Amino acid sequence: MEDPAGRVWERARRFPHYRELRAGAVLLSHAHMDHCGYISFLDPAIPVVCTAMTAYLAKAIQDAGAHQFEGEMCYAVPRIAGGDGTIGAAPAKDFPFERRPYRLADALPQDPYDFWNLSPSSERGRHFPASPLRTADEAAGLQVRFLPVDHSIYGAAAVAVRTSAGWVVYTGDLRRHGRHRALTDAFVRQARALGPAALLCEGTNIDRGPGASEEAVFEACLEAVRGAGGELVVADFGPRNVERLLAFLEIARRSGRRLAITDKDAYLLWAMHAVDPTIPTPAGEAALVVYRRALLRPDRWVELVREWFPGQVTAADVHSSPGEYILCFSFFDVTELVDIDPDGGIWIYLDLLVQRAAQRGAAVRAGPPAELAGSLPPAASGPGRGALPLPLLRPHQRARARRADPGGGPGPGHPGPHDPTTAFRRPAARRPCGAHPPRRRTPGVLMGPRRIIHKTAHQDTCMTIRRLTSLFGASPPA
Numbered sequence: 421m422e423d424p425a426g427r428v429w430e431r432a433r434r435f436p437h438y439r440e441l442r443a444g445a446v447l448l449s450h451a452h453m454d455h456c457g458y459i460s461f462l463d464p465a466i467p468v469v470c471t472a473m474t475a476y477l478a479k480a481i482q483d484a485g486a487h488q489f490e491g492e493m494c495y496a497v498p499r500i501a502g503g504d505g506t507i508g509a510a511p512a513k514d515f516p517f518e519r520r521p522y523r524l525a526d527a528l529p530q531d532p533y534d535f536w537n538l539s540p541s542s543e544r545g546r547h548f549p550a551s552p553l554r555t556a557d558e559a560a561g562l563q564v565r566f567l568p569v570d571h572s573i574y575g576a577a578a579v580a581v582r583t584s585a586g587w588v589v590y591t592g593d594l595r596r597h598g599r600h601r602a603l604t605d606a607f608v609r610q611a612r613a614l615g616p617a618a619l620l621c622e623g624t625n626i627d628r629g630p631g632a633s634e635e636a637v638f639e640a641c642l643e644a645v646r647g648a649g650g651e652l653v654v655a656d657f658g659p660r661n662v663e664r665l666l667a668f669l670e671i672a673r674r675s676g677r678r679l680a681i682t683d684k685d686a687y688l689l690w691a692m693h694a695v696d697p698t699i700p701t702p703a704g705e706a707a708l709v710v711y712r713r714a715l716l717r718p719d720r721w722v723e724l725v726r727e728w729f730p731g732q733v734t735a736a737d738v739h740s741s742p743g744e745y746i747l748c749f750s751f752f753d754v755t756e757l758v759d760i761d762p763d764g765g766i767w768i769y770l771d772l773l774v775q776r777a778a779q780r781g782a783a784v785r786a787g788p789p790a791e792l793a794g795s796l797p798p799a800a801s802g803p804g805r806g807a808l809p810l811p812l813l814r815p816h817q818r819a820r821a822r823r824a825d826p827g828g829g830p831g832p833g834h835p836g837p838h839d840p841t842t843a844f845r846r847p848a849a850r851r852p853c854g855a856h857p858p859r860r861r862t863p864g865v866l867m868g869p870r871r872i873i874h875k876t877a878h879q880d881t882c883m884t885i886r887r888l889t890s891l892f893g894a895s896p897p898a
């Protein structure tokens with residue numbers, strides 16, 4: 421960082437917890453944000469060592485991210501200090517992006533760094549100084565080995581470092597219930613052969629017991645999609661979980677649908693395909709298509725996705741033929757349902773429900789656990805409607821739910837605490853709400869969902885829907 425007045429560091433040194441540490445390199449196990457998110461706080465000169473897939477994923481995530489300081493994993497917007505000691509972004513036309521040196525622990529990507537050197541900026545003048553990638557088998561003078569493991573993101577690896585005390589092995593995040601579990605088993609054998617002096621083990625979910633296997637998840641979702649008939653299906657799973665995305669691609673093929681992915685996922689697949697050509701993209705896969713958002717000013721990376729994959733589907737396409745698609749959406753895409761305006765359908769909200777089913781020891785295929793079964797509306801008990809799908813209620817079902825509960829339940833934005841049977845309804849009237857001041861309505865902009873009424877069996881989804889209902893708390897009646 422340019423600091424002509426020298427005041428920024430002068431002030432920083434006065435903080436009681438200020439320490440000067442020298443880091444020779446960062447060993448990055450995989451591209452999940454809880455592992456790479458705060459690389460932005462490190463000196464941009466410190467090299468990052470990781471697999472080629474992790475490097476490309478990190479760049480794709482940053483390119484298509486929120487352009488925040490916290491997300492600057494691969495390249496940084498240069499900052500300069502003002503005369504008064506404050507920090508600001510350097511002028512775009514004078515300062516190119518500052519690239520972090522990445523070293524690849526496995527092999528160079530298949531593409532000649534095209535994606536790596538692709539500038540995502542729509543800001544005039546801010547460009548990438550082209551730089552080649554190199555491989556490395558050492559970091560800060562120490563021998564390192566990256567050992568691939570099975571995890572919910574591609575490119576994940578454990579790391580072994582040869583120190584003066586012997587090999588030190590760090591597992592990174594790993595699992596044995598995915599489709600690539602053989603990688604984890606191979607890592608265990610390799611780590612054992614090193615006779616490590618120490619093992620650093622991640623253990624975020626170590627007390628949760630065995631999860632459902634990806635095969636069981638696949639079967640349950642296939643059954644749910646087949647049971648949806650001609651209605652809309654939304655598949656909601658963890659971001660960048662491409663293994664699940666590919667599972668839904670196969671489900672789409674088998675159920676005669678096409679998988680419609682967001683532009684962000686399409687950008688991600690493009691990056692991954694550059695490293696591993698076996699990763700499909702909408703360009704070479706008929707059952708895979710990009711959902712085109714209606715954007716007033718698309719970012720440059722969105723424009724690139726439109727160039728790469730021109731045959732996209734719109735909300736109107738999905739509305740007229742809902743049974744032709746499976747939409748890969750997350751909570752953040754839920755507003756698209758306003759444009760799609762589906763007449764019923766199911767929202768498959770995967771991660772936590774699968775986890776819970778596994779915790780209960782219930783086979784995922786066996787349908788909802790007993791305590792959830794009663795809370796699902798009648799539509800969910802039909803053939804193929806298991807524990808996983810959360811139905812989007814149609815108006816007549818909503819009316820039926822209302823008749824069953826004439827008290828009306830809690831008000832908008834205030835569902836009962838952790839009540840899995842809470843019915844969420846669009847506000848009947850725009851009564852004032854102390855916690856959420858009414859939003860100003862912009863003329864001509866539809867702010868309220870019309871038929872997006874959820875009845876849900878999960879507390880986390882309750883929170884999601886609570887946010888949604890509070891967002892739309894002052895929406896105009898349909």
Ligand SMILES: [Zn+2]
Nearest residue numbers: 450452571593
């Ligand atoms: Zn992870």
